[in-house]
Amino acid sequence: MPGPGSRPASEGPIPHLVLANVAKRFPQAASPAVDGVSLELARGEFFALLGPSGCGKTTLLRMLAGFEMPDAGSIRIDGQDMGAVPPYARPVNMMFQSYALFPHMSVADNVGFGLRQAKRPKDEIAARVAAMLDLVKLGALARRKPGQLSGGEKQRVALARALINEPKLLLLDEPLTALDRKLREETRFELVRIQRRVGITFLMVTHDQEEAMSMASRIAVMEKGRIAQIGAPAEVYERPANRFVAGFLGAINLFEARVVAATNDLLTLDSVEIGARLTVTHDRVLPLGTEVALALRPEKLSLARMPDSRWNNSLAGTVRGVAYRGEASDVEIELTCGKIVRATMANIGGARDTLDIGQPIFAGWSGEAGVVLEQ
Ligand SMILES: Nc1ncnc2c1ncn2[C@@H]1O[C@H](COP(=O)(O)OP(=O)(O)OP(=O)(O)O)[C@@H](O)[C@H]1O
Numbered sequence: 001m002p003g004p005g006s007r008p009a010s011e012g013p014i015p016h017l018v019l020a021n022v023a024k025r026f027p028q029a030a031s032p033a034v035d036g037v038s039l040e041l042a043r044g045e046f047f048a049l050l051g052p053s054g055c056g057k058t059t060l061l062r063m064l065a066g067f068e069m070p071d072a073g074s075i076r077i078d079g080q081d082m083g084a085v086p087p088y089a090r091p092v093n094m095m096f097q098s099y100a101l102f103p104h105m106s107v108a109d110n111v112g113f114g115l116r117q118a119k120r121p122k123d124e125i126a127a128r129v130a131a132m133l134d135l136v137k138l139g140a141l142a143r144r145k146p147g148q149l150s151g152g153e154k155q156r157v158a159l160a161r162a163l164i165n166e167p168k169l170l171l172l173d174e175p176l177t178a179l180d181r182k183l184r185e186e187t188r189f190e191l192v193r194i195q196r197r198v199g200i201t202f203l204m205v206t207h208d209q210e211e212a213m214s215m216a217s218r219i220a221v222m223e224k225g226r227i228a229q230i231g232a233p234a235e236v237y238e239r240p241a242n243r244f245v246a247g248f249l250g251a252i253n254l255f256e257a258r259v260v261a262a263t264n265d266l267l268t269l270d271s272v273e274i275g276a277r278l279t280v281t282h283d284r285v286l287p288l289g290t291e292v293a294l295a296l297r298p299e300k301l302s303l304a305r306m307p308d309s310r311w312n313n314s315l316a317g318t319v320r321g322v323a324y325r326g327e328a329s330d331v332e333i334e335l336t337c338g339k340i341v342r343a344t345m346a347n348i349g350g351a352r353d354t355l356d357i358g359q360p361i362f363a364g365w366s367g368e369a370g371v372v373l374e375q
């Protein structure tokens with residue numbers, strides 16, 4: 001007899017986590033915090049929800065954990081509807097941004113808390129706590145109290161405490177924001193390593209695009225309670241679906257333009273904004289007159305004293321500023337029309353390539369370097 005939630009084999013395996021049209025509006029709020037989010041995660045995925053402050057990320061996590069009830073839509077984990085399942089009965093743990101460690105308990109007792117609540121035998125608890133502390137490299141600090149730990153160590157205690165119950169899904173709300181920059185970058189690798197080791201599905205929330213892109217195998221970019229785009233990091237970065245996603249995932253130059261000629265994979269754009277004709281490749285023919293924006297990442301722009309024959313497009317301007325960043329320099333160019341564009345140059349020669357403020361310069365790119373945004 002097929003049980004509830006079973007499906008014909010032809011539909012394939014039951015998806016691990018399914019959110020279908022999940023919505024939530026807080027009382028007196030002018031607009032919904034979460035506005036019809038649908039999402040499917042595979043088991044063992046490291047998924048990131050990325051978006052600006054207030055776009056609904058924490059609210060979505062809290063609904064998954066059961067701390068908040070959706071007004072509409074459904075959440076299923078391994079085929080089971082979570083609608084009537086209270087937080088403590090869900091196969092989900094949440095790691096809070098503040099870590100919320102128990103200050104009076106030792107590191108080991110913090111980590112073992114969930115197992116004591118579950119009334120596991122003492123020696124099992126001791127063994128699993130030791131293994132967890134080993135995983136997060138905190139074995140030597142087992143007897144310390146949270147007040148005697150650095151920010152990075154607290155973060156690892158919180159992670160160990162959240163993983164010890166072996167949830168099917170771990171929710172991480174801005175797990176790295178409390179750490180300083182260098183530690184944050186090291187911890188990224190560490191978190192990914194641990195996630196691979198334990199094989200538990202991670203759903204991480206962040207407003208840091210670099211963090212999301214470097215850690216997650218897939219990203220959902222959120223805007224005002226809705227998902228603007230879902231894809232692999234390189235996909236959302238290289239092929240943003242709209243202006244919001246393009247602008248949120250790092251620096252970008254946008255040229256407002258209109259289609260004046262279109263063949264199979266080539267568009268000619270006329271940009272009144274910068275007074276230029278631009279040639280770009282695009283995977284579909286757009287009607288003449290369509291308003292679009294050409295989006296160009298700073299690293300796709302080349303700079304030279306004279307236009308290069310390999311460029312399909314070039315714009316004249318002057319160097320307005322150079323910010324040396326070590327591995328690369330950010331260059332601001334003021335176009336003849338007054339618009340500022342940004343280019344990134346890798347500092348490969350070792351010696352800093354000299355660009356003088358005010359010197360004339362050409363910025364150019366090939367037809368494939370830009371992305372045509374229709375929205
Ligand atoms: N308990 C609440 N009561 C009323 N409004 C709330 C409540 N919690 C969140 N909101 C509102 O819902 C919206 C989404 O909030 P949420 O905390 O989910 O955003 P977020 O994406 O996590 O932001 P941040 O990056 O700043 O943490 C915001 O406008 C917020 O003010």
Ligand SMILES: [Mg+2]
Pocket residue numbers: 057058059
């Ligand atoms: Mg939040």
